[in-house]
Amino acid sequence: MNKNEVYETIYKETLARYQTRYFELGVSPQTLGWGKTSDQQERFTALINNYAFHGETILDIGCGFADFYEFLKSKGILCNYIGVDIIPEFLACARKKFPDAAFIQANFMLESSRLPRADVVITNGTLNFKQTLINNMEYTSDFMKLAYEKADKAVIMDFLSTYRTKNYPKEEQVFYHDPSEVLKMAFRYTNDVKLIHNYQAIPQKEFICMLYSN
Numbered sequence: 508m509n510k511n512e513v514y515e516t517i518y519k520e521t522l523a524r525y526q527t528r529y530f531e532l533g534v535s536p537q538t539l540g541w542g543k544t545s546d547q548q549e550r551f552t553a554l555i556n557n558y559a560f561h562g563e564t565i566l567d568i569g570c571g572f573a574d575f576y577e578f579l580k581s582k583g584i585l586c587n588y589i590g591v592d593i594i595p596e597f598l599a600c601a602r603k604k605f606p607d608a609a610f611i612q613a614n615f616m617l618e619s620s621r622l623p624r625a626d627v628v629i630t631n632g633t634l635n636f637k638q639t640l641i642n643n644m645e646y647t648s649d650f651m652k653l654a655y656e657k658a659d660k661a662v663i664m665d666f667l668s669t670y671r672t673k674n675y676p677k678e679e680q681v682f683y684h685d686p687s688e689v690l691k692m693a694f695r696y697t698n699d700v701k702l703i704h705n706y707q708a709i710p711q712k713e714f715i716c717m718l719y720s721n
């Protein structure tokens with residue numbers, strides 16, 4: 508299989524996984540693979556505490572139901588939000604809820620060239636799934652490269668950490684990223700990097716990596 512065929516197959520698997528959950532659970536954090544709304548809120552709070560989103564154009568890759576946009580609005584943070592996802596049902600819900608935002612159905616790994624540039628390219632939870640057809644770090648590296656090409660000011664990515672929460676069972680379907688490896692990857696692009704690994708475990712330990720464009 509060449510790279511395009513790999514990404515095409517991953518796309519089909521991802522589509523099937525989320526659509527199955529959506530038809531079972533509807534609009535809920537569990538459909539997205541999150542435990543509960545408060546977990547998402549912890550992550551979003553860490554994001555706004557570490558980046559000034561106000562006034563920015565944000566390209567949210569794997570936006571789901573655009574819960575991050577809802578959070579920003581609830582905090583009075585006004586921005587130009589563009590959500591991207593592969594799941595038409597998620598985008599239909601998001602469009603209905605947020606007619607003031609833009610939404611694009613696209614597979615970022617294969618169709619990033621037709622997406623607009625933005626001040627900030629962000630992704631939350633899109634890289635957590637353990638891949639079988641490609642090494643996860645290669646997948647993450649390809650993602651980071653495409654995201655950095657699209658961003659005028661910053662790329663923001665979140666990951667589940669190899670420094671796991673004690674006593675929380677390891678999940679077989681999940682890929683845990685080593686923060687030092689992600690940091691090394693980020694330094695290929697810029698010396699202006701921030702790694703946040705000290706927010707509340709939710710319930711697994713996560714981290715956020717921010718790359719600032721030069």
Ligand SMILES: C[S@@+](CC[C@H](N)C(=O)[O-])C[C@H]1O[C@@H](n2cnc3c(N)ncnc32)[C@H](O)[C@@H]1O
Pocket residue numbers: 521525539540541547568569570571572573574575591592593594597613614615616630631632633
């Ligand atoms: C764990 S969910 C997170 C949703 C949202 N970011 C949030 O925090 O609530 C991951 C989302 O990424 C989307 N996704 C996965 N791979 C993608 C890709 N290659 N291009 C665009 N979206 C993708 C999935 O469809 C899913 O909606």
